[in-house]
Amino acid sequence: MNGASATPTKKDLRVAVVGGGICGLICAVGLTKAGVNVHLYEAAPKFGEVGAGVGLGPNAIHVLKELELLDKVVAKSDLPKPEIRPCHFVSGYGDHEVIYDYPVKPEDVGLGIHRVAFLDAIAPMADPARTHFNKRCVSLSESSDGSEVVIHFADGTTASADIALGADGVRSVVRTYVVEGVEGYTSPGRFVHASFTNSLVYRGLVPTAKLVEVGVRTVMNKTVVSWNGLDKHIVTFPIKGGTIINIAAFVTDRSKPPSLEPLPQPWVTQHSTEEVLSEFADWGPDVRAFLGCLENPSAWAVHSVNPLLDSYSRGRVAVLGDAAHAMLPHLGAGAGQSLEDALLLIRLLSHSETKSTNVELVLQAYDMMRRPRGNHILESSIKSGLIYEGHGPSGGSIQGQQKDLPGIWNIWYHDQSADFANAVRWLLEKKAFT
Ligand SMILES: Cc1cc2nc3c(=O)[nH]c(=O)nc-3n(C[C@H](O)[C@H](O)[C@H](O)COP(=O)(O)OP(=O)(O)OC[C@H]3O[C@@H](n4cnc5c(N)ncnc54)[C@H](O)[C@@H]3O)c2cc1C
Structure with a gap:
């Protein structure tokens, strides 16, 4: 050796x-x-x-x-x-009705x-x-x-x-x-066995202060929030002591069966904010507001075994x-x-x-x-x-x-x-x- x-x-x-x-x-x-x-x-x-x-x-x-x-x-x-990292599930549409608050036990500690x-x-x-x-x-x-x-x-x-x-x-x-x-x-x-999951995830970071400025009403700097929708969902969670929000917006193409092949490279591509917004055109106001704050979002083609x-x-x-x-x-x-x-x-x-x-x-x-x-x-x-x-x-x-x-x-x-x-x-x- x-x-x-x-x-x-x-x-x-x-x-x-x-x-x-x-x-x-x-x-x-x-x-x-x-x-x-x-x-x-x-x-x-x-x-x-x-x-x-x-x-x-x-x-x-x-x-x-x-x-x-x-x-x-x-x-x-x-x-x-x-x-403890609680997760709050809300609807991505309309007024973002609460779906479910995942119960957490005191021992359920994690780290972002x-x-x-x-x-x-x-x-x-x-x-x-x-x-x-x-x-x-x-x-x-x-x-x-x-x-x-x-x-x-x-x-x-x-x-x-x-x-x-x-x-x-x-x-x-x-x-x-x-x-x-x-x-x-x-x-x-x-x-x-590295196969494309038919899911793309748009990712980016947004300062919490900016979200307040653009009128987001859902509290995003205390818990993980999963914004659920049809063939799409968004996960947001606070980092840097709640001053920054990490955003991961998933879009899944279910019109075809899951692939058994990887996509050609590159698996990470740059997109405009407008492209991301167009994917979520019919979603509720908070989602549209925080996605509009994404600067230079990247999209990752998610692969799995x-x-x-x-x-x-x-x-x-x-x-x-x-x-x-x-x-x-x-x-x-x-x-x-x-x-x-x-x-x-x-x-x-x-x-x-x-x-x-x-x-x-x-x-x-x-x-x-x-x-x-x-x-x-x-x-x-x-x-x-x-x-x-x-x-x-x-x-x-x-x-x-x-x-x-x-x-x-x-x-x-x-x-x-x-x-x-x-x-x-x-x-x-x-x-x-x-
Ligand atoms: C969008 C997204 C969000 C995620 N969020 C979470 C999360 O919140 N929590 C969680 O638990 N997991 C999460 N994961 C999964 C997590 O990131 C991975 O499971 C974890 O990073 C796997 O680590 P790894 O070391 O096995 O692989 P990798 O991090 O991919 O490391 C592989 C290493 O091997 C090197 N390498 C590659 N090929 C070769 C080669 N031929 N020869 C020598 N070296 C090589 C690479 O350079 C790299 O350093 C997420 C994944 C994605 C895609």
């Missing part, structure tokens, strides 16, 4: 993490803290995130606490500590943070001697005796390791390797984060699932019994524990979007949505320690651990 090591390691196991976004970085830092020899390979010249805010739910907060990283992340956020701030909090803990930029993975292979995985980069170099973990996002190359391992599978293209993966691992290789389960962002749960993946991998790979000789079974245990939950949250995100956009099981009326919305966020509390214990039990049964 490349690079001189700086941090002493307790184990011989050599782990390569491909991709240094939220998920790969947390995984690499957590493994390093646990004494595992891990190298991180990132395609970009430095750590960096496109996009605006990311909402971390109670499960993500739990992972950060377990990894003793929460204080660092909170210190880079605008809040003194994680807080800018993506760049999140990476800034964690990146200083990555071992510089084991962090490699400008390393775009183009393919993977097994060494001839099957004892190593070889990672091939766009610059013609390679690295070998006992395990490769693909945290290379929605356009994952590592996922292609994992999926192609399924018997009889023929790859249709490079980014296997579709169809669901049959396995998150193949031999010495596994996928995590968006590489495994990129999902519609309608529950604000993608990053949390990524962190849950990372926590289980950190626990399993730092286990004293995990060795180069049993890693294939260890990664199978990871797949068995994480795939049902990751795939379930992906499917729940689709269902919640259908409710917000008038196609829930009880229909698009206010009463129908009131029937369907309760319980959509019954996803935060999952016993992550039980997953680890069950994985270890299975490895003992398989005699991989003694």
Whole structure:
């Protein structure tokens, strides 16, 4: 493996993490803290995130606490500590009738943070001697005796390791390797399973003071607000102590079945405010007023993993984060699932019994524990979007949505320690651990 090591390691196991976004970085830092020899390979010249805010739910907060990283992340956020984040559902039309106030419990604390701030909090803990930029993975292979995985980069170099973990996002190359391992599978293209969801999201930030000026009456700087409509919905939430409102306006084309292909690049395009307003021409006054304040809105073509993966691992290789389960962002749960993946991998790979000789079974245990939950949250995100956009099981009326919305966020509390214990039990049964 490349690079001189700086941090002493307790184990011989050599782990390569491909991709240094939220998920790969947390995984690499957590493994390093646990004494595992891990190298991180990132395609970009430095750590960096496109996009605006990311909402971390109670499960993500739990992972950060377990990894003793929460204080660092909170210190880079605008809040003194994680807080309850209520969600208020209103109609996008007419006078914005209240549909539902999602009940929150005192323990339902989360954190809204800018993506760049999140990476800034964690990146200083990555071992510089084991962090490699400008390393775009183009393919993977097994060494001839099957004892190593070889990672091939766009610059013609390679690295070998006992395990490769693909945290290379929605356009994952590592996922292609994992999926192609399924018997009889023929790859249709490079980014296997990154499919366009038929949803575009217009995004932008608006100062709260500006919203007051233009006469918005709904309180937008205290809670998340979901403005629901037909085939469209808008999510707004406060950042920077409520002084700025993050706006994400979704438009879904349901005239055609969900695609099984990615769109051609670019997936992010610039639009005029007038274009966004024309999409919401028949919506209510507050929506028209705040959309009119968007300056240089960008539109993102939302992609997800579709169809669901049959396995998150193949031999010495596994996928995590968006590489495994990129999902519609309608529950604000993608990053949390990524962190849950990372926590289980950190626990399993730092286990004293995990060795180069049993890693294939260890990664199978990871797949068995994480795939049902990751795939379930992906499917729940689709269902919640259908409710917000008038196609829930009880229909698009206010009463129908009131029937369907309760319980959509019954996803935060999952016993992550039980997953680890069950994985270890299975490895003992398989005699991989003694
Ligand atoms: C509009 C929108 C809003 C969202 N809001 C929320 C939210 O509020 N809450 C929430 O929990 N989630 C949210 N999500 C989802 C969340 O952003 C993702 O689940 C999370 O960022 C995934 O992190 P990741 O590290 O797996 O992938 P990424 O962040 O995509 O990181 C992948 C990394 O891998 C690198 N890379 C890519 N290809 C290669 C390669 N071949 N070789 C080497 N490196 C490579 C990239 O440069 C990048 O650094 C949202 C998503 C969208 C689209």
